[in-house]
Amino acid sequence: MxxxxxxxxxxxxxxxxxxxxxxxxxxxxxxxxxxxxxxxxxxxxxxxxxxxxxxxxxxxxxxxxxxxxxxxSEWTIQYKHLTFKVAPTGFKHTGLFPEQAANWDYMMNKIKNSNLEEIRVLNLFAYTGGATLACASAGAEEVVHVDASKGMVQWAKDNMKLSNLSHKKIRFIVDDVMKFVQREKRRGRTYHAIIMDPPSYGRGPNGEIWKIEEQLYPLIQACLEILDDDALFFLVNSYTTGFSATVLHNVLHATVLKRFNEGILSCGEIGLPITLSKTILPCGIYGRWERTNDTIL
Structure with a gap:
């Protein structure tokens, strides 16, 4: 899909x-x-x-x-009720991946239509906060935003203010994602939705090494330890070349679906419509598990 x-x-x-x-x-x-x-x-x-x-x-x-x-040097664009700062960076990026709007729509729809009284969301490798703001605006009780880059976290805070969401309970954390997840486990904290957009390769704030082919599976396993029994969805996005949707499907099948044998597992490409050619620009892959409304505990 x-x-x-x-x-x-x-x-x-x-x-x-x-x-x-x-x-x-x-x-x-x-x-x-x-x-x-x-x-x-x-x-x-x-x-x-x-x-x-x-x-x-x-x-x-x-x-x-x-x-x-x-x-x-910078300006703002809007997506529905959300406002984001964009700026050309030295690495060709602009601070926003517009194809992610497809995921934002999905998250907002799941949160708005959930019958859970309270929804806590964890966003890992959270970048400039598109998913964070989407979930907060949709009614999540709390969103925890974790990224190793202080600059990206500050950019996300700017986007929160631009979107008039400062009154929402959003926690911004600069940390290595695995270390944070392990600490949340020790604290006994759980989340109803977990989102992650892991890079191919990266470093944590204290030099921690991240390689997606080695550490994605252990991270997902660790996340399952803090995924609530009443979990709503688990979503992974990836831009890693050669990392296929089928591989991601197999990883989620062996982890999330093993714990939650009810619900739906779907994986595929995420993309943007190209105006002149009427075709689609593929931009990455996604994989998600979701509990259907009639199977929430």
Whole structure:
């Protein structure tokens, strides 16, 4: 089952080709590399030739932005009732992955339609807080946001304020995710929903090494120790090249579904609609277990 983020107004994937994508972020048009785009470019209109900014990769690694027009160093875009700060970074990213709106819609729908009196959500590798704010705005009693990067956590706090959600109970934690999960187990804390977006490779705040192929399975097992008996959903998102939806399905089948044999397990690609070609840009994979409303304890 594939998920496509079709409800954007402030974001648009205009076109893709020759290893690049052309995007509109509200009023700003950006041209960026994308390794998934292996097909040729067919529409060479003026937007391709004259974007507001173009990210050029360096053969030595990394890259830099070429600004063809004067644009703000940062600006905001909206998704439904949520507001996010976006800004071109030195690593080609903007601080937001718009395809994740498909997951946000899912989370908000599950929380709003749940018959649980109280929902606690844990968001691991939480980045700038898209999922955190989606869950808080939908009515989660508490959302715990964990990321190893102080800068990303601060960005998430900025997004919370922009979305007028400062009154919600959101805990922002700078920590290694495994260490945090293990501490929550010792505290006896549980969550009704757990979300994670693990990188291929990363470091914790104290130099802890993360490799997805070695540590995803143990992390999910640890998370099951703090997943409430009345759990609502468990969602994993991944951008790791070569890590297929089938592999993720097998991992979740051997962990989450082993504990909760009721409910639904689904996995697939997540993507964005491409306006000009009417096709889909694949952006990663997701896997989720969800308890249906009629099976909540």
């Amino acid at each position: 594939n998920q496509v983020a079709t409800n954007w107004k402030d974001y648009e994937c205009i076109d893709c080709g020759n290893g690049e994508k052309l995007e509109r972020w509200k009023d700003v048009v950006l041209r960026r590399p994308d390794p998934q785009v292996i097909w040729p470019l067919e529409n060479k209109d003026s937007l391709w030739k004259h974007p507001d900014a173009h990210y050029h990769r360096s053969k030595a690694g990394g890259g830099q932005w070429e600004y063809l027009k004067k644009i703000p």
